Amino acid sequence: MAGDQIMHAQPEVLAIDETNNYLNGKLWKLSAGPLFDTPEIGEKVYYFLQGHIKQAIFFYLL
Secondary structure, eight states, X not given: OOXXXXXXXXXXXXXXXXXHHHHHHHHHHHHHOTTOOOOOXXXXXOOOHHHHHHHHHHHHHO
C-alpha cells in the first residue's frame, strides 16, 4: 500500500437487508441475553483489551 493511501476499518454499506438484520438481532439476544444490544450501523463501539487478555490467559492455561 502506498504511503498516501488510507485504509478504512469500516466498509461502505451499500444495501441493508432488513430480514437478515432482524434475524441477527434475535440471534444476538439469544446468545448475549436481554441486557445487551448490538450497535447500530455507524455507531461507535469501544473495545477494551483488558477483558480480552484475561479470557485469552484463561484459555491458554486449560
